[in-house]
Amino acid sequence: xxxxxxxxxxxxxxxxxxxxxxxxxxxxxxxxxxxxxxxxxxxxxxxxxxxxxxxxxxxxxxxxxxxxxxxxxxxxxxxxxxxxxxxxxxxxxxxxxxxxxxxxxxxxxxxx
Amino acid sequence: xxxxxxxxxxxxxxxxxxxxxxxxxxxxxxxxxxxxxxxxxxxxxxxxxxxxxxxxxxxxxxxxxxxxxxxxxxxxxxxxxxxxxxxxxxxxxxxxxxxxxxxxxxxxxxxxxx
Numbered sequence: 001x002x003x004x005x006x007x008x009x010x011x012x013x014x015x016x017x018x019x020x021x022x023x024x025x026x027x028x029x030x031x032x033x034x035x036x037x038x039x040x041x042x043x044x045x046x047x048x049x050x051x052x053x054x055x056x057x058x059x060x061x062x063x064x065x066x067x068x069x070x071x072x073x074x075x076x077x078x079x080x081x082x083x084x085x086x087x088x089x090x091x092x093x094x095x096x097x098x099x100x101x102x103x104x105x106x107x108x109x110x111x112x
Numbered sequence: 113x114x115x116x117x118x119x120x121x122x123x124x125x126x127x128x129x130x131x132x133x134x135x136x137x138x139x140x141x142x143x144x145x146x147x148x149x150x151x152x153x154x155x156x157x158x159x160x161x162x163x164x165x166x167x168x169x170x171x172x173x174x175x176x177x178x179x180x181x182x183x184x185x186x187x188x189x190x191x192x193x194x195x196x197x198x199x200x201x202x203x204x205x206x207x208x209x210x211x212x213x214x215x216x217x218x219x220x221x222x223x224x225x226x
Contacts, residue, residue, distance in 0.1 A: 009152070032212045043116070043202055043217030044155075051212055090154060094211025098162075099170070102154040 002027045002095045006103035013081050014111050021076040021106050023065075023091035032094035033074040035065055038105075039087045047089075050074060061085070086110045113138050116218035118203050124224045125193045133188040133221050135203030141216070143209040144186035146170075146178060148199040149220075155202065161186055162209035193225045 003026045013019055025031055032051050036044040048059025055067040065076045074091060091103040119134045137144065142163045147155040147170075157170030161180040175197060177189045186205075190197060201221045206213040 004154075034214075036217075041219070043219045044204075044215075045217070046214050049212075049214065098209050098211045099157055099160070100155075100211065100215060102156075104152055104154040 002031075002093055002101050004091050004093050004101055004103035006089075006091055006106050008106045009104070010107045010109065012109040012111060015083050016080050019076075019078045019081045019085070019108070021089050021091075021108070023074045023076065023103060024072050025074060025091075025093045026072065027093055027095075031074075033065075033067065034092040034094070034100070035059065035063070035074075035076050036090045036092060036102075037061075037087050038090065044090065047076070081108075081110055083110045083112060115139065116203055116205055116216050118201075118218040118221050120221060121219070122222050124226065125190075126226050127194060129193050130189065130191050131193065131223075132190075133201055133203075133223075134185070135187065135218060136185045137203075137205040137216070138184065139205060139207075139216065140183070141205040141207050142183070143206045143213075144180065145204040145206075145215065146176075146186070146188045147202045147204065148172065148197075149202060150199050158188065158201075160209065193223075195225045197223065198225045199223060 005024045034049045035047040088105045092100045116137045145160040146158040159178040161167045164183045203218040204215040206215045
């Protein structure tokens with residue numbers, strides 16, 4: 001069965017520091033992978049997605065993610081975090097039943 | 113465009129009461145979804161409607177019913193609310209029910225069942 005694991009429940013970084021949020025997936029075929037962000041009190045917004053091709057994908061708000069098949073990972077990165085990036089981040093995989101399988105989320109806290 | 117709208121934003125119910133959560137989208141999307149979000153569990157799919165006139169169960173359908181009223185609107189009904197249904201409910205829509213289609217989410221309804 002498809003699954004997504006986000007091993008870090010909560011991450012704290014200083015503003016201006018680099019960020020990497022981890023995501024591991026379990027899927028038998030080539031996965032379709034997504035990162036969503038949920039700002040406080042808001043719904044989820046798509047940051048980026050990977051379907052095929054270049055394994056490094058660029059998203060909105062300066063985020064990028066790298067697909068590594070050998071590690072079954074799709075980690076989200078940002079070179080310099082801004083206070084407005086404080087939010088909850090969800091990794092998801094598109095399943096063969098056409099549903100999205102979400103990870104449990106990583107809450108990002110940014111200190112000035 | 114408002115995108116996906118949900119009403120109400122907040123609701124408190126007593127055990128056994130019923131209520132309907134409303135969702136509407138103005139993007140002419142074919143597919144709509146209801147999720148619940150609980151701490152440490154991510155989002156779990158309750159029901160979805162791949163197209164107007166169809167509805168199907170998701171991962172956690174027990175205690176809920178849905179109605180796809182028309183292409184724009186998809187409602188979620190709790191017939192007899194239970195404390196275990198305390199959660200944040202999100203409605204979403206996508207162009208088609210295909211796993212590579214982006215889903216667009218509403219702002220959520222925070223429901224407390226006492």
